[in-house]
Amino acid sequence: MIEAASAPTKYRKSINGPEEEFNGMNNFDNTFQYNMRKKVGEVYEITQIGYYDDGNEIVAHIMPNIIDGGKITSTLPKEITSLQGMFYRNKGNNLDGISSWDTSNIVTMANMFRFSNNFNANIFNW
Numbered sequence: 128m129i130e131a132a133s134a135p136t137k138y139r140k141s142i143n144g145p146e147e148e149f150n151g152m153n154n155f156d157n158t159f160q161y162n163m164r165k166k167v168g169e170v171y172e173i174t175q176i177g178y179y180d181d182g183n184e185i186v187a188h189i190m191p192n193i194i195d196g197g198k199i200t201s202t203l204p205k206e207i208t209s210l211q212g213m214f215y216r217n218k219g220n221n222l223d224g225i226s227s228w229d230t231s232n233i234v235t236m237a238n239m240f241r242f243s244n245n246f247n248a249n250i251f252n253w
Contacts, residue, residue: 132206136177136188138170146174149188167191169218173199176207184209184235193219195245201227209235220245226252 135150149167169192176199177188186209193199201224210233214222217240226249230236240246 132185133179134177134204134206135175136173136190137175138167138191139172139174140168140170142171144171148175148177150177169194171197173197175200176202176204178204178207181209186211187213190214190217192217193222195220196223198223199225201225203228203230205229205232208232210239211235212238212241214240214243214246216241217243218245219243220247222246222248226250228253 133150135148137146137148139146147167171194173190173193176190178185179188180186185206187203187207189212190199195218197219199222210230215238228250230253
């Protein structure tokens, strides 16, 4: 049996805070992800984007709320093929790092920024 692809999301709650992570389980549903976001709370920086295999695509985790002026890694894991709902209802505005992502492997971006009314990062090069 082949193990499904997955990796944890790693983050810092403050500039000099310790790196923490959440992973959950393979094939977890969006309800689990929303509950994890609530448990994690707001973060300053995402240092690694986590993902899981939903049986059809390799899906990025729904990100915790990133504070205004927060950062996200400039490296999007090449395994990821879906960014669906990744920043759903995220409160951050200018996510430093997102403009450098290589999205050439991405198949699905549906609802990626849905209800993220403050989002204002430059994604022109995608």
